[in-house]
Amino acid sequence: MEKKELILEGKAKRLYTTEDEALVIQEFKDDASAFNGVKKGSISKKGEINCAISSIFFEYLESYHVPTHFIQIQAPNEMLVKKVDIVLIEAVMRNIATGSLVKRLGFQDGKALDHPVFEIYLKNDDLGDPLINEYHAYALGIALPDEIRSIFRITAKVNAILKSFLERRGLILVDFKLEFGRDEKGELIIADEISPDTCRFWDRKTHKKLDKDRFRFDMGGVDQAYQEILERISKI
Numbered sequence: 001m002e003k004k005e006l007i008l009e010g011k012a013k014r015l016y017t018t019e020d021e022a023l024v025i026q027e028f029k030d031d032a033s034a035f036n037g038v039k040k041g042s043i044s045k046k047g048e049i050n051c052a053i054s055s056i057f058f059e060y061l062e063s064y065h066v067p068t069h070f071i072q073i074q075a076p077n078e079m080l081v082k083k084v085d086i087v088l089i090e091a092v093m094r095n096i097a098t099g100s101l102v103k104r105l106g107f108q109d110g111k112a113l114d115h116p117v118f119e120i121y122l123k124n125d126d127l128g129d130p131l132i133n134e135y136h137a138y139a140l141g142i143a144l145p146d147e148i149r150s151i152f153r154i155t156a157k158v159n160a161i162l163k164s165f166l167e168r169r170g171l172i173l174v175d176f177k178l179e180f181g182r183d184e185k186g187e188l189i190i191a192d193e194i195s196p197d198t199c200r201f202w203d204r205k206t207h208k209k210l211d212k213d214r215f216r217f218d219m220g221g222v223d224q225a226y227q228e229i230l231e232r233i234s235k236i
């Protein structure tokens, strides 16, 4: 399927229409950004690597009947997906306290959470993607109570599935972010990407960070870390 018109360009991806109205192409860029766009840079081969990693996760989740927008890879950094109306919420699940949870609530960095923590953030760059609760979402008219319940259920299921998939490959799923969209039938499906840009992965033995935190905190070895995630999850 050919890329037609550019619909939108975000910080990490471009979206194009195709000849099929129901499908769009997500083109993954090498551009990297953090801290709500304040830190900018580029990570070598990131577009191709994140496209490959996301497709592996999406296909694996589909095999567990988790609905996603994924159709197929159609070039190394291009993914054909179902077009959706994006729900303006970022759903985050955390198994280990780090990042904003430490800053906001004073958790000890690296503390394993006995109960995974589920959070929702408003997807709004101008407001800095603030943490919200379900009542804010209802009041803002961005999701219905049933939809928030589905978003929670699907995110919890994704956590269970990916946690054990990654554990078998020597990786800890520290936390991750999902985006959801409404498909043609109004059903909620997972959209966007699942990659080291949107998840935190630590090596199980050494706790070495293998995700965007290496870029956020200038730790070096960013492209190697992304490549390592791809290699580990490519193993059957």
Ligand code: ADP
Binding pocket: 008, 009, 010, 011, 012, 013, 014, 015, 024, 026, 069, 081, 082, 083, 084, 085, 086, 179, 181, 191, 192, 193
């Ligand atoms: P951002 O700058 O918001 O981080 P990206 O660079 O990741 O954005 O661009 C991707 C954009 O496309 C996001 O706004 C995301 O919500 C949106 N998107 C992802 N998947 C789909 C889809 N299947 N249909 C429509 N929009 C999508």
Ligand code: UDP
Binding pocket: 035, 090, 092, 098, 099, 100, 101, 129, 175, 176, 177, 197, 198, 199, 200, 212
């Ligand atoms: N995350 C993301 N996009 C965002 C904010 C967070 O993908 O706009 C991911 C992030 O990579 C991590 C998880 O969500 O895996 C939790 O992030 P946290 O709230 O700790 O964010 P930080 O402020 O540290 O980026």
